[in-house]
Amino acid sequence: MASNDANGASDSRRLRLGVLISGSGSNLQALIDASESGHLPGVEIALVVSNVAGAQGLQRALKHKLPAMYLPWRHGQSEEQLADLLRLFQVDLLVLAGWMRILSASFLAQFPRRVINLHPALLPDDGTETTYTTSSGTHIPVFRGLHVVQQALDAGVPVTGSTVHYVTPEVDAGPVICRQEVAIEPGDSEETLHERLKVVEHRLIVEAVKKVPERGIF
Known part of the structure; x- marks a missing residue:
């Protein structure tokens, strides 16, 4: 994922979101609508990933011309591929929006306080x-x-x-942002x-x- 350099150069660019989905993507749509209506200034959706090939959320993303892909979930392999994608697309914040897979402690350690659920x-x-x-x-x-x-x-x-x-290795146990x-x-x-x-x-x-x-x- 992207990070600030010593001169704060990344402060001038938009916050890039990665969104993980497994289903209809209605929460992804809420983010899309907020972004397009100006309610998320300085934020862009950089990448949408689904572990389900036919997920409706992928079609939502493609309809709005967002980078979207299907990533088959295989133990011990898919997390490495996901981490590579996040770096490739310079994702700052990863949003789990109806994502039905547990991310490992080793994956989360690469992106501390960068993953929310x-x-x-x-x-x-x-x-x-x-x-x-x-x-x-x-x-x-x-x-x-x-x-x-x-x-x-x-x-x-x-x-x-x-x-x-925030997502931590303990399932549904990270510090609360809002509720x-x-x-x-x-x-x-x-x-x-x-x-x-x-x-x-x-x-x-x-x-x-x-x-x-x-x-x-x-």
């Missing part, structure tokens, strides 16, 4: 606690891993939400709750991309 549940500030205190003071479990929307419904909690966080609560309504199914979460996710992913450079990471 969107998680459809509420994570605590430091990412490591097992409970989360909601805005109303209610303590709820922290849901990590897969199927967290259904986990929240099964647990009977009154609220869930979405979080954008928003979403109330669980009577009769909610996984599908209806997920649809409301998506609306929040689309805003949060843009907010997070704005916040990372503001915090002086780059």
Whole structure:
């Protein structure tokens, strides 16, 4: 990935995003829309990569004339190829937007605090606690891993939400960049709750991309 030189020469260029997807790419579309509408000044999407050949997100990228490619995911090989691509395209910040593969500690060590993830549940500030205190003071479990929307419904909690966080070797446990609560309504199914979460996710992913450079990471 690109980095600042001693003279700060890279400060004058745009922040280059890499986006990893595995599915429809609706969060990628939120980033595209924000970039094209001027809500992400100084930011450009430099590369889109999917581990699924037929992912709709690839078509979204191509429609907007963004570099996009399919990268078959093979243990011990694909991460090296991905790292090479990120360097080739001079990616500054890697966004996991519906990416369904875990990145290894050795990969993340090459790009410290350069990888962020969107998680459809509420994570605590430091990412490591097992409970989360909601805005109303209610303590709820922290849901990590897969199927967290259904986990929240099964647990009977009154609220869930979405979080954008830095990626660490521990799954869904990195420091939080931003998040928003979403109330669980009577009769909610996984599908209806997920649809409301998506609306929040689309805003949060843009907010997070704005916040990372503001915090002086780059």
